[in-house]
Amino acid sequence: MSRPSGQASNSADGQPESIKITVKGQDGSTVxxxxxxKIKLSKLLHSYCQRKQLDYRTVRFVHExxxxxxxxxxDKLKLEDxxxxxxxFLQTGGGIHIMPKTT
Structure with a gap:
């Protein structure tokens, strides 16, 4: 029996074989x-960086x-459709250093 067009095929565990993931940038854009x-997310993350002309080493990707x-x-991160x-953008530091008073 064929499935209706537009439906994703399911794996043995009933989960769809592919999912849609939205990547949001700090500028408000979405892709x-x-x-x-089962594909490593590095492929998606590198693709996003290429599309946005970002250096992969200068950004951080966060989910929840x-x-x-x-x-x-x-699958490993249990991401849903x-x-x-x-x-x-990756940030380092952020701490505050207070100089002692000298008298």
Missing amino acids: VYKIGR GHHVPGQHTA GAEIFCM
Whole structure:
């Protein structure tokens, strides 16, 4: 029996084989990707950086407050269809140093 057009095929566990992931930048732009659940996310993350002309080493990708490691897959991170990943510029420091008073 054939499935209606437009429906994604499902894997043995009933999950769709591919999902849509939205990557949002700090500038408010969004890019939607359709990616296989077993594909390493580094492919998606590098593609986003190329499209936005960003250096991969200067940005950080975050999902629900946690860093998104490129070597993981959507399955490993339990990402669902429609998940949002945020791209932020990497920042170091941020602490405050108070100089002692000298008299």
